[in-house]
Amino acid sequence: MPRDLDSHLISMSRLRLHNGQDVSCVRFRGSVRKSTEDSFRQRLDESGRRAAHLLVDLSEVEYLCSSGLGILLEQSATQERQGGWLRLISPSQTVSMILRLSGAAASLAWFPAEDEALDDLRGQAA
Amino acid sequence: MSGPGALGRLVTRMREILPAVIRKPEERALALLAVEEAAVNILEHGYQNEAGRPLTIRMSVVEDDRFQVILRDRAPLADITRIAPGDLKELARRRASRGRGLALMRLLTTEMIHRPRPGGGNDLVLLFDANHLTRVVEEHFRNAA
Numbered sequence: 001m002p003r004d005l006d007s008h009l010i011s012m013s014r015l016r017l018h019n020g021q022d023v024s025c026v027r028f029r030g031s032v033r034k035s036t037e038d039s040f041r042q043r044l045d046e047s048g049r050r051a052a053h054l055l056v057d058l059s060e061v062e063y064l065c066s067s068g069l070g071i072l073l074e075q076s077a078t079q080e081r082q083g084g085w086l087r088l089i090s091p092s093q094t095v096s097m098i099l100r101l102s103g104a105a106a107s108l109a110w111f112p113a114e115d116e117a118l119d120d121l122r123g124q125a126a
Numbered sequence: 127m128s129g130p131g132a133l134g135r136l137v138t139r140m141r142e143i144l145p146a147v148i149r150k151p152e153e154r155a156l157a158l159l160a161v162e163e164a165a166v167n168i169l170e171h172g173y174q175n176e177a178g179r180p181l182t183i184r185m186s187v188v189e190d191d192r193f194q195v196i197l198r199d200r201a202p203l204a205d206i207t208r209i210a211p212g213d214l215k216e217l218a219r220r221r222a223s224r225g226r227g228l229a230l231m232r233l234l235t236t237e238m239i240h241r242p243r244p245g246g247g248n249d250l251v252l253l254f255d256a257n258h259l260t261r262v263v264e265e266h267f268r269n270a271a
Contacts (some may be wrong), residue, residue: 004242034133034166063155066163066230070223094155100266101233102226103218111263 001105009036009061011043015050018118024050027057027089032068040068044075052084055117059090069104076108083111086116136165137182143185147193153259160234161195163227164250172201172248191256192236200247205240209249234262 009030010080016023026047032040049056054075058064076086088110091099099105111117142162144154165181174177182198211229212222231238238259239251 001216022235026161032161033137034169035131063159065159065166066226067166067224069226072219073221097152097172097263097266098159101214102230102261103215105218105219106215 009039011039012048013047015041016055017023018121021053022051023053023121024048025055025056025057027060029060032045032061032071033063033064033065034067034108037065037067037071038078041071041075043044044071045078046077048075048082048086052079052082052085054079054084055114056086057089057114058095059092061095064095064098065066068100068101069102073104073107089114089117132181133204134164135166137162139183140185140239142151142242146156147185147187148254148256148259150260150263151268156234156259156262157195158229160252160254161197163231164195164197166223167206167227168197168199168201168248168250169263172199188253193256195252195254197252198243198247200243201252203246204248205241207240208236230261234259 009028009032011026011028013024016025024047028040028043030036030038044054044056056072071121072086079086086108088108090112091110099108137158140158144157148154148157161183165183167173167180180200183191184196184198187193206228210229211227211232214226214229214233217225219230231252234254235252236255237253239253241249241251243249
């Protein structure tokens, strides 16, 4: 990762329709640390408001600080209150390790790819 | 100095230095995590996010696979080694938004020492052992398998 991304966080978000249900997808690139945690929180919040189900792609996130972990767990609880969920897509090796070390791995589901995360999402009855 | 960019500079410098002491990248990332959590604690709680305050970080090899990082500040006296860290699993279960930094520092270091500085401020010494970091990684990945 270029060094200038150590203190930067880029995000891309979109809305996906799967089996008749909206799924909000947000992909981050860079690092989640003190200098970028506000942006991380804001982007997650914005994406989470679009749909009850939220996919967060962390494959290009090289670092996640303890505050970032807390933000993810909070957002996960928010999605569940809306009747949905938050699922992680392909966290990088370092982020996976931090999730496991912190115990957060037990509270956050993650999947290797977006389609696998949506496997159990069935269509809603009309 | 504290303020915008301080952590970025710290991370960049640590990335340059750590490979000389820790061979495995995942263990370097964990050592960096502990140091960064300690630095954030000083900037947020010690300096209340005030810019322009001194924070010096020194790293040195103690012996073979052991090394220490000293964070030196001029913040009000605060001995974080006396604070009982939260339980990481319990924090995760409650989905707590804060309180993990100190627990992670404890988990990743073999010892933390606090020394008041003459004239005010704190020295926080983080002692690392590459073998301990290896064990931590193995334990958590084994448990996850």
